[in-house]
Every structure is written in C-alpha cells, then in structure tokens.
Amino acid sequence: MNTHDFFDDPELRDDRFDDEDDSSGAYNPELEEQALRERREVEARARRASAAPAAPAVLASAPLRPPPRPPVAHAIGAPNSGGRGFAVGGQSLQLNTAVPWPKLFFLCQELGITPGPVTCFIAFGFSGKSILAQHCGLCVGSGKPILGLYAVQKGPVVHLDYEQGWPITDIRYRRLQRGAGIMPSDMFGTGVQYYRPTMKLDDPAAESELEALLQEKTLCIIDSYRAAISCDENDSKAREPLDMLGRVSENTRCVILVIHHAGKGTFQQGKHVGRGSSAIFDAQGSSFNLEKAENSDIYTLTRTKSRAGGKPFGVSYTMNDLGLYVPDINATEQLVLAPVVAPPPVPLDQQIIDALKSGPRTAGDIRRAVGKRDAEVGRCLRELEERGEVVLEEDPKDGRKKQYRRVE
Numbered sequence: 001m002n003t004h005d006f007f008d009d010p011e012l013r014d015d016r017f018d019d020e021d022d023s024s025g026a027y028n029p030e031l032e033e034q035a036l037r038e039r040r041e042v043e044a045r046a047r048r049a050s051a052a053p054a055a056p057a058v059l060a061s062a063p064l065r066p067p068p069r070p071p072v073a074h075a076i077g078a079p080n081s082g083g084r085g086f087a088v089g090g091q092s093l094q095l096n097t098a099v100p101w102p103k104l105f106f107l108c109q110e111l112g113i114t115p116g117p118v119t120c121f122i123a124f125g126f127s128g129k130s131i132l133a134q135h136c137g138l139c140v141g142s143g144k145p146i147l148g149l150y151a152v153q154k155g156p157v158v159h160l161d162y163e164q165g166w167p168i169t170d171i172r173y174r175r176l177q178r179g180a181g182i183m184p185s186d187m188f189g190t191g192v193q194y195y196r197p198t199m200k201l202d203d204p205a206a207e208s209e210l211e212a213l214l215q216e217k218t219l220c221i222i223d224s225y226r227a228a229i230s231c232d233e234n235d236s237k238a239r240e241p242l243d244m245l246g247r248v249s250e251n252t253r254c255v256i257l258v259i260h261h262a263g264k265g266t267f268q269q270g271k272h273v274g275r276g277s278s279a280i281f282d283a284q285g286s287s288f289n290l291e292k293a294e295n296s297d298i299y300t301l302t303r304t305k306s307r308a309g310g311k312p313f314g315v316s317y318t319m320n321d322l323g324l325y326v327p328d329i330n331a332t333e334q335l336v337l338a339p340v341v342a343p344p345p346v347p348l349d350q351q352i353i354d355a356l357k358s359g360p361r362t363a364g365d366i367r368r369a370v371g372k373r374d375a376e377v378g379r380c381l382r383e384l385e386e387r388g389e390v391v392l393e394e395d396p397k398d399g400r401k402k403q404y405r406r407v408e
Contacts, residue, residue, distance in 0.1 A: 104308065107140065107219060107255040110150045112306030115253045117246040117285030120225075121301075122274045124262045128299055128319055129290050130164060133221050133259055135176050135337050140219045142186035147317050147339050155218025157192040158254075162227035166196060178334035179322070190218075201228045201241035207248060214254040224259040226275070233276030242283035262289075273304075281305070298340055316340040348372060348380045349389075356390065356406035366404065 107113045123129040139146045143154030161169055173192065199206055201222075214220055222228055222245075229241050242258070249256045263275040273289045274281055281287060287305040292298070302314040317340055323333030346354075348370065355361060355369040367377045381404060384390040388407060395401040 105253060106153065106308070108146060108150050108152045111146070111286070111288075111303065112308045113255055113257075113286050114308045115249045115255050117283060117307060118242050118249065118256045118258045119286040119288070120258050120260045120274070120284045121288050121290055122260045122262055123290035123292075127290060127292050129259050130223050131172060131176070131319065131335065132290065132299075132301070132337070133223065133257055134159070134169070134172055135180070136257065137192050137219060137221050138173065138176055138180060138182055141190045141192050142180075142182045144180060144182060144186070147315065147337055149315070149339055153218060154190060156190045156216065158214060158217050158220045159192055159194045160197050160220065160222045160228070161194065162197060162222070163224050166194065169194060172335065175333055175335035176337070179320075179336035197228075200230045201244065202231050206241075207244050210245070210248045211251055214248060214252040214256075217252065217254040220249075220254055220256045222256065222258045224261060225280075226261060228258075233280065236277045236279040238277050239279035239283040242280065246283065246285070348376065349384055352377070352380060352384065353389065353406060356404060360393070360395075360403040360405040362395070362401060362403050 105115060107115070113119050121129045121133055136146055136152075137157045137159060138144070140152050140155060141157045143152065145151050159169070199209060210220075225242075226233055229238065231238055231241075245256045245258070248254075260280070261275045262273045274287075284305060285307045286303065289302045289304055291300050291302070293300070297318050297320070298316050299319060300314050300316045318336075318338050320336045320338065321333070322336060351370045351372075352366055355366055361369070363374075363377065363381065366381070367374055370377065381390065381392075385392065390404045390406055392402055392404055395403045
C-alpha cells in the first residue's frame with residue numbers, strides 16, 4: 001500500500017494533506033514523515049487487535065446449561081478416517097446428571113455377577129468347582145436360587161466341556177437336578193446345552209464362533225481354562241482369551257463362567273490363588289475362590305473381586321451324596337448342595353479367654369490369635385482386667401515384655 005492509497009481511505013484520511021487546508025500550498029517533508037509514523041502505528045495496532053483472542057462475553061443472568069455432548073466415539077475409527085477398529089462399538093458418554101443411568105443387567109445381583117469381563121471359580125483340582133458350576137447352570141436354567149440363597153435370572157445355559165467328558169457331566173447334572181428338586185418342567189424353554197469343543201479359545205475364529213453360539217443365551221460355563229487354551233498360562237498374554245470372552249459376553253449379554261485351577265503349593269489368599277500370570281486375575285470381572293476344609297465336608301466360596309461392586313464375602317455349604325448309582329433311568333442317587341448355617345459369633349472377650357487357656361500370651365500374640373485390630377483387642381483386655389478375669393504381668397523369660405494370664 002503506497003502513501004496515496006492509504007490516505008484515500010476516508011477513515012484514515014489526514015486533513016493536513018488536503019490542498020484546500022494548506023494555506024501555503026508548499027510541500028512539507030516533516031509533516032509527511034510524521035504522517036508515515038502515525039500510519040505505521042495504526043497498522044501495528046490493527047495487526048495486534050486481529051491476533052489477540054476475543055474476550056469471552058459474560059452474561060450476568062445467563063442460565064446454567066449442561067455441557068454439549070461429546071462427539072460420537074466411533075467417528076475416531078470410521079472407515080473414511082482410516083481407523084483400524086479402535087472405535088468399534090463406540091458410545092457417546094452421558095455425563096449429564098439429567099440423563100438416566102444405563103441399566104446394569106445382573107445374572108445374580110447378590111453375587112455381583114454381570115455380563116462383560118468373565119467370572120471365574122478358582123480352586124485346586126478335584127475340589128468341587130465343576131460341580132458348583134453345574135449347580136449354578138441348573139439354577140439359571142430353572143430359575144432356582146444358587147445354594148437356595150441367591151436369586152438368579154432364568155435363561156438358557158451352554159456348557160463347553162474341555163476336560164470332564166460327556167458321561168460324567170451328564171450323570172452329575174442328573175444327580176444335581178434331583179438334589180435341588182428341579183423338575184423337567186422347570187427347565188421348559190431354557191435347559192442346558194452341552195458341547196465338547198475342539199476349537200481353543202485362542203483360535204482366531206473363536207470370537208465369531210462363540211458370539212454366534214451364545215446369542216439369546218444367559219450363562220456359558222467353560223471347564224476348564226487351561227484345557228481351553230493352547231498358550232502358556234504363565235505368559236501375560238494368557239489374559240487375551242479372557243478379554244475376548246469379555247467382549248463376547250458384553251455383545252451377547254451372556255455371562256461367561258470360567259473354571260480355573262489354583263496354583264500348586266500352599267493355599268494362598270485373594271488374587272494370588274489362581275494359577276498362571278497375574279494378568280489372568282486382572283482380566284476377570286468377578287472372581288471366587290473355592291476351598292474345602294481339611295477333614296471336613298464343608299466347602300467355602302469366597303468372592304475376592306467384583307467389578308459390579310460389593311465387598312468380599314464368603315458362604316459355606318456341604319456337598320452330600322445320597323443314594324446309589326445304578327445305570328437306570330430310575331436311579332435314586334442325588335447330589336445335594338446345602339448352605340451351612342453359620343453359628344452365632346463368639347464375643348471377643350470369650351475369644352481372648354479361650355486363647356489364654358493354653359497359657360499366658362502377649363497382647364500381640366492374642367491379637368494374632370483372634371484376628372482383630374490392636375485397638376479392639378486392647379480395649380477388651382482392659383475391660384477383662386477391670387473385671388478381674390485376666391492379669392498383666394512380666395514375662396518370666398524376658399523381663400522387658402508383658403503378658404496376660406487368665407485368672408482361674
């Protein structure tokens with residue numbers, strides 16, 4: 001832009017250069033130089049104004065509005081954007097409190113079992129986990145409560161057996177059916193479908209095959225995980241078949257129950273029970289440990305994980321064989337799973353007195369014996385001292401220590 005063009009702009013015109021206002025009519029270089037400087041300052045201010053962000057408008061009385069919905073997630077991986085499956089099944093998250101929450105489907109709400117990441121029963125071999133899983137299958141197929149305690153959603157069941165074989169599985173189902181008092185009419189329209197698969201869960205075609213098989217099904221039992229995969233369960237990739245099962249379960253709304261073996265050696269607690277990589281536990285939605293007490297017919301099922309919420313809990317039951325096996329349709333044998341009625345809890349003061357029957361103990365030994373917190377044990381010991389039922393004295397073997405003795 002030359003000087004002439006600039007001053008032809010009416011808004012920026014400088015009257016000092018009008019010939020009519022110039023009384024002398026002579027050219028003044030100082031005035032021209034001053035005008036050029038002013039022009040450059042105007043241009044600089046215009047550039048700065050166009051580059052600066054606009055200040056947000058503030059409305060004192062503007063009503064509060066919910067934020068706009070985020071863009072649909074599946075647009076990330078749409079074919080026209082070159083996506084490769086990252087956004088399959090994408091959903092737009094509804095973070096507005098005015099929008100109803102999505103409904104969570106429970107197969108068994110009290111046990112925290114839902115479709116999605118798999119549910120696992122974990123125990124040592126020959127400890128009753130397959131029988132318990134089959135009992136759950138019959139309960140879902142008939143609508144009866146699990147162990148007579150936990151209500152379930154009734155629906156068709158699929159049993160994928162990689163380990164046990166048809167004759168034994170069939171006999172166990174019949175015995176459990178008799179023991180639970182389930183009539184054929186209770187299974188009308190649902191039932192249990194048994195399969196002896198040859199395809200492993202880590203086969204590339206397994207996901208599509210399972211998704212087709214589990215349409216309109218409510219529960220799928222897989223026995224057992226090690227027999228159903230060809231990969232090494234000690235490798236962290238062993239979680240990949242479980243992740244695949246989680247996707248199938250979410251797409252079909254069919255809960256998948258996987259039987260898994262416990263690790264060798266001493267029985268450990270919580271998430272460390274299952275055999276193989278810790279990634280196997282990470283992939284589970286719900287996890288239950290099953291343990292049979294030594295020299296006892298009592299089994300204890302403990303929930304160690306539930307993505308659907310709820311605190312860890314345990315339930316004990318017995319497994320009673322009744323009748324005799326004969327290869328006849330009128331066989332009288334049955335297998336009864338019955339919950340054990342828990343005895344009333346023993347008061348803490350009585351637990352401490354019982355712990356001291358074998359001799360004096362320190363406060364730490366007492367706490368470990370009763371399995372309670374330091375504060376609870378300390379408060380109860382003071383009450384027992386005040387009542388004259390225990391006394392605190394020096395340890396004869398170590399004068400630096402104090403121990404409690406029961407008063408006879």
